[in-house]
Amino acid sequence: MTTLLKHHCWRVLLLAACLPGVAMAASIQALNYSSREVDYIAVENPGNTNSGGGGDSIRPYGQGGSICCFTVPEKWHADLKVVVVYQLSPDPTFHRETVSVPPYPDGKGGDIWLIVYEDGSVGAVVSLYGPSRPEWPGKIKGYPVPTKEYRDERRKDKLKRERNTLDFLEKRLQRDFYTLSDEKIKEKKEIIEFQKKIVQSLDGNVR
The missing domain is CATH 2.60.40 (Immunoglobulin-like)
Structure with missing residues (x-):
């Protein structure tokens, strides 16, 4: 066996694999x-x-x-x-x-x-088989699946973030209202309405 091959086996942790079987x-x-x-x-x-x-x-x-x-x-x-x-x-x-x-x-x-x-x-x-196969030897069969409690907590966190975004948008519009054109006001109100729908949808799922 060449010096280069010996070095390669050591480097990838396969010294034993250099001996067949x-x-x-x-x-x-x-x-x-x-x-x-x-x-x-x-x-x-x-x-x-x-x-x-x-x-x-x-x-x-x-x-x-x-x-x-x-x-x-x-x-x-x-x-x-x-x-x-x-x-x-x-x-x-x-x-x-x-x-x-x-x-x-x-x-x-x-x-x-x-x-x-x-x-x-x-x-x-x-x-040789993945978790979805019947031969899988792991204690738990199948790939990881989030629990209902975990999914609910994630929804609550997302709802909180989206509410904070809505609050920011509404306060920003109120602050800048008299400096904006009618077109800009309409645009920002549409964004706010869309954000409200996101919050309402999440709120319904969390309850």
Whole structure:
């Protein structure tokens, strides 16, 4: 093996993968089943902080992108563990949690999925199949879906913002009324009426 190839294997964390049948390169994906913002999530091998991969950020009830790369065994074994490194907003603390990886579905390796649950705990699975497939080995089946409580809170926040905008527009028109042309006044009143409809629509959904 050339020096260049050896360096390449080390750089992308695939030294083991240079030996056929021992390990494989896995893309890193992440799921957030919680109402908190995930500022950072990554994965490491236990006892080796230099073996990490990932670093995604995820919105509440969201999914991260696909990031290369991390090394996983080609075949699952009973004591397979990884370290999930994560930070949940607004807490600036970085946490490191060692978690067990469940058996690969159908015995096939795949992407490594890092998971944040509603209670703040984390997990990891290696799966060729996504969360919507029946073979998915994660504790929760399916992709993250916002709860009704979360959706209601988002609507309330949006209603508050839109009301503040309406209040600003009305006060601005009142302040500038005698300095504006009739055409400008009409234009601003139309904008205000449109904003009122937005507020009324949101208000009806929140109640």
